[in-house]
Amino acid sequence: MTTQNQIWMDGSLVPWDQATVHVTAHAMHYGSSVFEGIRAYDTPAGPAVFCLGAHVRRLYHSAKVFRMEIPYTPAEMEQAIVDTILANGHKACYVRPLAFRSAGGLSVNPNGCPVGVVIVTMEWGSYLGSE
Numbered sequence: 001m002t003t004q005n006q007i008w009m010d011g012s013l014v015p016w017d018q019a020t021v022h023v024t025a026h027a028m029h030y031g032s033s034v035f036e037g038i039r040a041y042d043t044p045a046g047p048a049v050f051c052l053g054a055h056v057r058r059l060y061h062s063a064k065v066f067r068m069e070i071p072y073t074p075a076e077m078e079q080a081i082v083d084t085i086l087a088n089g090h091k092a093c094y095v096r097p098l099a100f101r102s103a104g105g106l107s108v109n110p111n112g113c114p115v116g117v118v119i120v121t122m123e124w125g126s127y128l129g130s131e
């Protein structure tokens with residue numbers, strides 16, 4: 001990944017080096033985050049995201065298990081994923097949407113810690129080596 005990439009963070013595309021999280025984020029201390037790993041493939045019609053709806057539904061299900069309310073609708077998340085891929089000019093890439101409990105104190109209890117959301121995309125070759 002290069003620092004020219006854009007990261008979708010809490011509703012906006014931001015430059016890679018400006019996508020930061022505070023050191024007191026609950027997720028940093030207690031692991032209170034959920035994520036998905038998604039692939040987009042190069043097609044003649046442009047990037048095609050594999051099972052986008054199913055991946056986003058699973059992200060929301062994981063968040064529900066953690067009692068973490070993602071502050072965007074699933075449709076907004078799907079659009080943000082597509083927008084991030086296009087903003088970075090990827091043809092084929094790996095997509096990592098992640099929801100996490102942000103800064104709000106160092107208590108074990110995550111209540112009161114807002115939920116942050118990021119989407120990272122990066123070009124990524126074959127996961128297991130040559131295909």
